[in-house]
Amino acid sequence: MDMWMKIALAVVLGIMVIRLWPAAMHMMKHGPEGSNEDWRAALLPIAAVVGFIILLILMVRGN
Amino acid sequence: MSTFDRVLAPQQDAVIATNKLIRNTYMLLSMTLLFSVVTAGAGMAMGISPAISMIATLGAIGLLWLVLPRTENSAAGLAVVFGITGLLGLGLGPLLTHYLAIPGGGKLVATALGGTGVIFLGLSGYALTTRRDFNFMGGFLFVGLVVALIAMIANLFMEIPALSLAISGVIVLLMSGMILYDTSRIVNGGETNYLRATVSLYLDFYNLFIHLLHLLTAFAGGDD
Structure with missing residues (x-):
């Protein structure tokens, strides 16, 4: 650049x-401040996203 | 009208208004994403230079900051939203040309696009169905975004590949949080304008796609 x-x-x-x-x-x-339960409800899908991205990385590395 | 009806009527009106907002937002979002694909394709076909790409992106930012706030409650706002998303799509042209030139680049772009779609639909669907209020994440997400922007400015000049990857990883997580936050704002009444709601979700999708593509290319051993 x-x-x-x-x-x-x-x-x-x-x-x-x-x-x-x-x-x-x-x-x-x-x-507003989130309770522990609120944060758990938000972090659970984010953790699923991390897992999914690791899966995608493994997929593209496998080729 | 009975007392029961009088109590329920405003609540029903609010639910109808929210459902209409959700329907309008996702319909416009799908149209703007398709329009961006068309303009990105046009940018690639015309072989626009990175300089033109940057001017298009700056134009989109200008429309977003200066024009949309003044037109968001009028019909002209719709044209502005298509202007923003069209210019951002056009700006993607050279980036996509670069990635597609890498061996296996087509598959990387398709994987990143499909992955972005799955993440977006999954998170947005989660926020829509649970109807949870993720407003509490706002401060955390915006501070994270500011830190990521400062790191991006620094890395423009330092050019450290590991930092670039770390920034992309953080932005993917931040955009995932933003999808929850923005969708929850639509569902819970924090956002009542479908043009603003569409642009917010579009930007989440756009940034998620670019940074996921960067991550996948780096881990696949591409030249990025």
Whole structure:
């Protein structure tokens, strides 16, 4: 990637960080807190995604 | 109208409104994904350069940040959503051309696309059927996204392959969480505009696909 493209991309990503940061901090401070059961309900499907991706990696490595 | 009906009527209206929002969102999402496939194909056929691809992606970001918020409650918003997704699809052209040029690249792209579809449908279906409120994940997901973006900026200049892989792994997990979060917001009334809801889910799908493709290519021994 050319240097000008890297710089342009870095600027755009930097603007994204600047836009997202206040919202992220606000959500962390004032957002609802999940119970253990809530987190379990969220982490279970995410764990299934991890397992599925490992399966996909094994599939593409097998070829 | 009896007291019973008066109590139930607003609840029924809310359920009908939510169901309509879900139907409109997923219908528009499928249309925008198909449109992106068409524009990505056009980008590949025209052999657009990475510079043009970047300009298209920047154009999509501009529409997303500057135009969509002003048009999201009008018919023009629909055209803006197709503009965003079409430009993002067009921007994928050189990336897909690069991956397809790798030996076995066609299979990698197909596996990544199929895998993204399965993950998306599985997670979105889970959030829709359980109707759980995943709003509590918002802060965690957005902070994670900010950290991932900072790592991406650093790695643009450091070019460490292991960090690039780690970033893709983290983004795949974050996008999986975002699918749960965004779908739950639609189901539980946190999002009431189907154009915004569509764009949110589209971006989850788009980022998941790109980073899953990166991971699969790296682990398959491709040149990425």
